[in-house]
Amino acid sequence: MKTINVGLIGFGTIGTGVARVLRDNSQLISRRLGAELVLKKIADLDIVTDRGITLPAGMLTTDVNEVLDNPDIDMVIELIGGYEPAKTFITRALKAGKHVVTANKALLAKHGDELFQVAAKAGVDLYYEASVGGGIPIIKVMRESLTANRITAISGILNGTCNYILTQMTDKGSAYDDVLAEAQKLGYAEADPTFDVEGIDTAHKLAILAAMAFGTPINFDSVYVEGIADIQPVDIEFAREFGYKIKLLAIAKEGDGGIEARVHPTMIPEHHMLAKIDGVFNAVYINADMLGPSLYYGQGAGMLPTASAVVADLVDIARNMLGDSHHRLPFLAYQTPNHQQTSYQPIDAISCNYYLRFTARDQPGVLSKISGILGDANISIASVIQKGRNDAGGTVAIVMQTHRARERDLRYALNQIDALDIIDGQTVVIRMETDL
Amino acid sequence: MKTINVGLIGFGTIGTGVARVLRDNSQLISRRLGAELVLKKIADLDIVTDRGITLPAGMLTTDVNEVLDNPDIDMVIELIGGYEPAKTFITRALKAGKHVVTANKALLAKHGDELFQVAAKAGVDLYYEASVGGGIPIIKVMRESLTANRITAISGILNGTCNYILTQMTDKGSAYDDVLAEAQKLGYAEADPTFDVEGIDTAHKLAILAAMAFGTPINFDSVYVEGIADIQPVDIEFAREFGYKIKLLAIAKEGDGGIEARVHPTMIPEHHMLAKIDGVFNAVYINADMLGPSLYYGQGAGMLPTASAVVADLVDIARNMLGDSHHRLPFLAYQTPNHQQTSYQPIDAISCNYYLRFTARDQPGVLSKISGILGDANISIASVIQKGRNDAGGTVAIVMQTHRARERDLRYALNQIDALDIIDGQTVVIRMETDL
Numbered sequence: 001m002k003t004i005n006v007g008l009i010g011f012g013t014i015g016t017g018v019a020r021v022l023r024d025n026s027q028l029i030s031r032r033l034g035a036e037l038v039l040k041k042i043a044d045l046d047i048v049t050d051r052g053i054t055l056p057a058g059m060l061t062t063d064v065n066e067v068l069d070n071p072d073i074d075m076v077i078e079l080i081g082g083y084e085p086a087k088t089f090i091t092r093a094l095k096a097g098k099h100v101v102t103a104n105k106a107l108l109a110k111h112g113d114e115l116f117q118v119a120a121k122a123g124v125d126l127y128y129e130a131s132v133g134g135g136i137p138i139i140k141v142m143r144e145s146l147t148a149n150r151i152t153a154i155s156g157i158l159n160g161t162c163n164y165i166l167t168q169m170t171d172k173g174s175a176y177d178d179v180l181a182e183a184q185k186l187g188y189a190e191a192d193p194t195f196d197v198e199g200i201d202t203a204h205k206l207a208i209l210a211a212m213a214f215g216t217p218i219n220f221d222s223v224y225v226e227g228i229a230d231i232q233p234v235d236i237e238f239a240r241e242f243g244y245k246i247k248l249l250a251i252a253k254e255g256d257g258g259i260e261a262r263v264h265p266t267m268i269p270e271h272h273m274l275a276k277i278d279g280v281f282n283a284v285y286i287n288a289d290m291l292g293p294s295l296y297y298g299q300g301a302g303m304l305p306t307a308s309a310v311v312a313d314l315v316d317i318a319r320n321m322l323g324d325s326h327h328r329l330p331f332l333a334y335q336t337p338n339h340q341q342t343s344y345q346p347i348d349a350i351s352c353n354y355y356l357r358f359t360a361r362d363q364p365g366v367l368s369k370i371s372g373i374l375g376d377a378n379i380s381i382a383s384v385i386q387k388g389r390n391d392a393g394g395t396v397a398i399v400m401q402t403h404r405a406r407e408r409d410l411r412y413a414l415n416q417i418d419a420l421d422i423i424d425g426q427t428v429v430i431r432m433e434t435d436l
Numbered sequence: 437m438k439t440i441n442v443g444l445i446g447f448g449t450i451g452t453g454v455a456r457v458l459r460d461n462s463q464l465i466s467r468r469l470g471a472e473l474v475l476k477k478i479a480d481l482d483i484v485t486d487r488g489i490t491l492p493a494g495m496l497t498t499d500v501n502e503v504l505d506n507p508d509i510d511m512v513i514e515l516i517g518g519y520e521p522a523k524t525f526i527t528r529a530l531k532a533g534k535h536v537v538t539a540n541k542a543l544l545a546k547h548g549d550e551l552f553q554v555a556a557k558a559g560v561d562l563y564y565e566a567s568v569g570g571g572i573p574i575i576k577v578m579r580e581s582l583t584a585n586r587i588t589a590i591s592g593i594l595n596g597t598c599n600y601i602l603t604q605m606t607d608k609g610s611a612y613d614d615v616l617a618e619a620q621k622l623g624y625a626e627a628d629p630t631f632d633v634e635g636i637d638t639a640h641k642l643a644i645l646a647a648m649a650f651g652t653p654i655n656f657d658s659v660y661v662e663g664i665a666d667i668q669p670v671d672i673e674f675a676r677e678f679g680y681k682i683k684l685l686a687i688a689k690e691g692d693g694g695i696e697a698r699v700h701p702t703m704i705p706e707h708h709m710l711a712k713i714d715g716v717f718n719a720v721y722i723n724a725d726m727l728g729p730s731l732y733y734g735q736g737a738g739m740l741p742t743a744s745a746v747v748a749d750l751v752d753i754a755r756n757m758l759g760d761s762h763h764r765l766p767f768l769a770y771q772t773p774n775h776q777q778t779s780y781q782p783i784d785a786i787s788c789n790y791y792l793r794f795t796a797r798d799q800p801g802v803l804s805k806i807s808g809i810l811g812d813a814n815i816s817i818a819s820v821i822q823k824g825r826n827d828a829g830g831t832v833a834i835v836m837q838t839h840r841a842r843e844r845d846l847r848y849a850l851n852q853i854d855a856l857d858i859i860d861g862q863t864v865v866i867r868m869e870t871d872l
Contacts, residue, residue, distance in 0.1 A: 021584050031774040135727040137581030145573030148747035290744040291571040294734030308726040311584030323764040338467040
């Protein structure tokens with residue numbers, strides 16, 4: 001049987017998972033591929049820590065050149081993450097004629113198009129299934145299964161940490177800080193959770209999906225991002241009363257004004273499939289003109305699920321090698337020369353329903369003042385809840401659901417409302433999506 | 437731009453959908469493929485009926501040879517369904533060196549392996565994404581995305597008609613016959629719904645998925661099949677009390693005793709993702725050793741969703757043609773020479789929890805007699821409900837949930853119980869799956 005040799009750079013959690021998959025399911029993979037994938041060399045700066053897997057002597061090295069300059073290695077897996085030295089290593093591998101598999105969403109979101117160009121020039125493959133949705137085969141679906149469709153909208157839960165935190169807050173009524181601390185203890189959140197909870201990781205992934213959906217270059221800088229750190233249990237409770245759940249959603253749509261790409265806490269109707277995705281699970285919901293809605297659900301992170309996606313890429317590339325057919329697939333769903341420079345809309349240009357929670361002095365005329373300003377800005381109110389009387393500070397919570405309104409109009413109105421002396425602090429705004 | 441010519445046999449609902457997709461999204465498809473797909477010829481015995489799409493003069497013919505013998509046609513789509521003449525047409529196309537795309541699950545479930553052999557010999561592709569799950573890309577996922585995994589179980593809702601009927605019965609408490617009549621009026625069920633409601637269509641699809649999952653030849657005859665026609669609203673109501681929903685499930689597992697492949701009404705916990713799939717939608721839930729659980733959801737039938745899958749296959753094959761790499765993918769996920777003749781287990785060999793509804797004479801000692809027989813057969817009872825007193829006929833409904841039991845033991849016990857003169861008619865049995 002033919003063998004294809006693989007080199008791995010980065011022996012952390014996912015790297016260990018890849019080594020385990022290639023060891024434990026090697027026979028199964030060979031039965032499907034008709035050839036053998038052989039892990040030849042692993043480069044990592046730390047070769048001391050025990051990863052719980054026994055490797056043949058000499059396989060592990062601290063010298064990345066033993067992978068990059070190794071003429072026996074056909075494919076290189078990059079799993080160190082971050083921009084540098086990952087970018088340099090991938091570029092060197094591609095230029096050396098080696099196919100590359102990566103899970104590095106941050107790098108692709110910023111420098112993907114440049115790296116794809118290097119790969120195209122070198123006549124090799126650069127695959128990245130594990131970069132979005134972990135083990136969910138969403139990249140393949142976008143590149144190969146939806147080719148007959150105009151994709152009208154993508155809505156995704158793309159970060160397991162955030163979804164775990166929001167699910168716990170919803171189920172237990174706990175505060176954000178408490179749930180985050182618990183998630184860190186359980187290993188569902190990093191010691192420094194910034195990238196996850198501020199929505200940046202989700203935005204990296206959305207930047208990749210949006211480019212694939214609409215046939216444009218990757219445009220991370222145009223993705224609007226808001227994280228989940230400000231979500232209060234009281235807003236989750238009000239959402240439930242309205243029949244909604246709060247999720248950190250990645251949304252991309254193409255409309256007349258260009259592309260809308262945004263990541264923010266979102267209220268979605270409780271009967272929507274995405275409202276049912278709980279815990280660390282991820283899901284991507286796609287609206288397409290011919291297929292209609294479809295959903296892809298699974299584990300968006302973790303050692304073995306992510307390794308499953310990395311190895312699927314290895315098998316795909318190996319099939320290309322055996323069939324001698326590279327660039328069978330365009331890098332980003334559309335052929336690169338056919339990319340369009342569609343503009344991405346600023347967040348001000350979107351429109352949706354809004355959930356608003358005002359903290360107001362408990363005195364006559366407050367509601368009329370607020371609704372007057374909203375009305376002048378063309379924002380119409382769908383429902384109002386005012387619970388209990390005032391708290392110790394003499395304020396009450398006034399909660400509103402608006403009808404469809406423009407973000408620009410809303411911000412204009414809230415600037416005025418928040419400047420009123422009857423309003424305490426900043427009004428809480430959560431976008432409600434009813435037509436995902 | 438290069439053009440690739442397509443011939444279509446069968447201009448019914450799906451065929452019309454394919455013509456519409458290739459007309460409406462032609463530019464989009466070319467942007468992704470880097471070549472143009474051109475529909476050259478459509479063969480159908482009925483060229484009179486108006487399908488609501490205007491075709492160029494001469495495109496439509498009643499003579500299938502104008503497709504099969506046409507040297508300009510590179511790929512043939514078969515959408516007539518059934519065994520013959522579909523099998524003859526596909527075989528002729530393959531032997532003529534044309535790639536074939538089909539949505540014909542009945543044919544593949546019975547003669548798939550034979551047709552794949554013909555394709556392999558002719559050096560051409562035979563793709564079938566639309567045959568299972570309609571527009572859901574489940575064939576691609578099984579063939580290309582789960583290659584790193586041992587698939588341990590597949591559970592699918594694979595027939596929209598059945599799922600629509602069961603959803604309506606659940607939501608409205610209506611009787612099977614009434615909902616079926618309504619579904620026929622709405623076009624969700626055929627005039628002759630036998631293939632759907634008796635589970636045969638689902639079994640065809642499961643036969644294909646099981647072969648892909650476990651690397652065996654297709655074995656339709658070993659799939660156990662029960663339909664939904666006997667489901668009573670009262671059982672749906674009792675299921676709800678237990679925290680379950682009833683779905684027509686296709687289940688395939690590989691265990692020590694061989695492969696279990698079965699289609700039957702199944703009670704599943706109401707919090708399981710599959711319990712949330714309502715209406716005409718389909719979904720496939722897969723357990724795999726590395727990826728863990730994943731779910732694929734979408735429209736399992738209908739003109740445009742199914743056409744979306746057909747055209748995705750055309751694009752895939754066109755990419756193989758352009759890259760000159762056929763048989764990049766094995767026909768059924770595993771390389772054919774690596775198929776194993778794993779035996780399929782008879783239904784007697786399975787074990788699960790059972791829902792039992794006895795119709796018993798309302799007299800002392802009945803419960804003790806039933807539970808005695810169950811106990812002697814090693815079947816332990818998890819809970820019992822006995823509602824109200826007797827009906828006009830002097831009988832009462834006794835409903836039980838068992839712990840995990842073997843089907844063989846259950847049948848042995850039920851044979852004895854149903855023969856008791858205190859028992860009226862046949863006991864209702866519905867399998868409960870708690871570990872999907």
